[in-house]
Amino acid sequence: MNNHVTILEIDGNAILHNLNYFKEKLKPETKILAVVKAFGYGSDAVQIAKFLEDKVDYFAVAYANEGIALREAKIETPILVLHPQTQNLQSIVDYRLEPNLYSFKIFNAFLKLADEIPLMNYPIHIKFNTGLNRLGFWHTDIPKIISSLKETTHVKVHSLFSHLAASEDLEEKDFTINQINNFAYIAQQFYKHLGYEPMLHVLNTSGVVNYPKAQFDMVRIGIGLYGFGNDEKETSQLKNTHNLKSIISQIHLIEPGETVGYNRAFVAKKPTKTATIPIGHADGLSRRLGNKKGFVLINNQKAPIVGNVCMDMIMVNITKIDCKEGDEVIIFNNQEMIQYIADVSETIPYETLTAISQRVNKMLKV
Ligand SMILES: *Cc1c(COP(=O)(O)O)cnc(C)c1O
Numbered sequence: 001m002n003n004h005v006t007i008l009e010i011d012g013n014a015i016l017h018n019l020n021y022f023k024e025k026l027k028p029e030t031k032i033l034a035v036v037k038a039f040g041y042g043s044d045a046v047q048i049a050k051f052l053e054d055k056v057d058y059f060a061v062a063y064a065n066e067g068i069a070l071r072e073a074k075i076e077t078p079i080l081v082l083h084p085q086t087q088n089l090q091s092i093v094d095y096r097l098e099p100n101l102y103s104f105k106i107f108n109a110f111l112k113l114a115d116e117i118p119l120m121n122y123p124i125h126i127k128f129n130t131g132l133n134r135l136g137f138w139h140t141d142i143p144k145i146i147s148s149l150k151e152t153t154h155v156k157v158h159s160l161f162s163h164l165a166a167s168e169d170l171e172e173k174d175f176t177i178n179q180i181n182n183f184a185y186i187a188q189q190f191y192k193h194l195g196y197e198p199m200l201h202v203l204n205t206s207g208v209v210n211y212p213k214a215q216f217d218m219v220r221i222g223i224g225l226y227g228f229g230n231d232e233k234e235t236s237q238l239k240n241t242h243n244l245k246s247i248i249s250q251i252h253l254i255e256p257g258e259t260v261g262y263n264r265a266f267v268a269k270k271p272t273k274t275a276t277i278p279i280g281h282a283d284g285l286s287r288r289l290g291n292k293k294g295f296v297l298i299n300n301q302k303a304p305i306v307g308n309v310c311m312d313m314i315m316v317n318i319t320k321i322d323c324k325e326g327d328e329v330i331i332f333n334n335q336e337m338i339q340y341i342a343d344v345s346e347t348i349p350y351e352t353l354t355a356i357s358q359r360v361n362k363m364l365k366v
Pocket of ligand 1: 035037082163203204205206220221222223224
């Protein structure tokens with residue numbers, strides 16, 4: 001814990017509520033992979049993984065170092081590394097992380113390493129590109145992959161997977177169903193030639209909502225755990241998990257004609273009371289929220305941000321709010337506030353959450 005008073009409280013009970021919301025949409029035997037990449041969507045992957053380790057089957061991170069952090073915190077759950085790079089393969093093995101092998105370059109590098117060590121039946125995952133065109137083998141690569149796999153006992157395929165490009169968008173239903181069908185076909189071909197049947201998974205959060213029939217053996221839930229569904233109606237059934245708070249550092253009385261902040265962006269027209277709050281764009285609060293576009297809550301009242309958002313601070317107008325230095329400030333504590341910040345910042349809640357920087361204290365509460 002650092003001593004920055006700005007803190008992100010992570011609501012463990014809300015995460016549990018959200019997990020159960022999605023579990024109810026799934027068959028009891030379908031496995032759950034909790035996506036905790038990007039510091040658990042801007043929170044704290046270690047605290048979240050510790051909380052969820054007895055409640056889910058798998059974790060996924062984007063990069064090897066994120067998985068290493070979980071292992072160093074004694075998380076023993078299987079961890080899928082979605083985007084390993086060749087220079088990290090040795091540490092992936094050292095920390096018993098499970099690589100997604102998505103191209104021949106990384107697949108061959110891993111097989112070579114597995115042969116040198118040597119490993120025995122080391123769990124790997126193979127990703128197929130079915131239309132996102134980001135990472136993954138093509139279905140035409142299957143024969144070559146299979147023939148390499150048949151020659152080795154060093155690795156064992158634990159799962160085959162793919163990722164949907166537009167699972168949240170029902171106008172892209174035909175495209176998505178085509179992706180799912182292609183994936184099912186690829187899996188069938190793979191099974192036929194491999195001789196054993198790895199797990200299959202293709203759905204992210206919005207996939208679970210819109211295409212539950214394609215749950216296969218496991219689903220990968222990220223944003224849903226953190227309180228966001230496909231639309232407002234669904235989000236309202238989920239609970240907010242990220243509560244960002246701070247305290248008032250200082251209060252100023254500004255005379256008419258005086259200005260506040262960099263570039264003198266706010267000019268007081270009448271006597272104005274402002275509060276300085278220790279959170280700025282380096283903490284993940286977008287500069288686009290400056291000049292009254294964004295607000296915070298103090299004593300349950302809206303205090304608009306005046307002037308520009310600084311790197312480390314904002315100033316807010318508290319002329320009509322009864323408060324004192326040291327009082328609590330809510331940056332956001334519900335999904336509407338997060339969605340509002342995302343809208344004003346011209347982005348989506350994914351980015352608003354993951355932007356919360358490492359300087360902010362993170363604390364999971366149950
Ligand atoms: C990030 C990610 C997910 C999680 O997606 P959400 O929309 O947050 O549920 C699932 N699968 C892959 C491959 C990802 O990169």
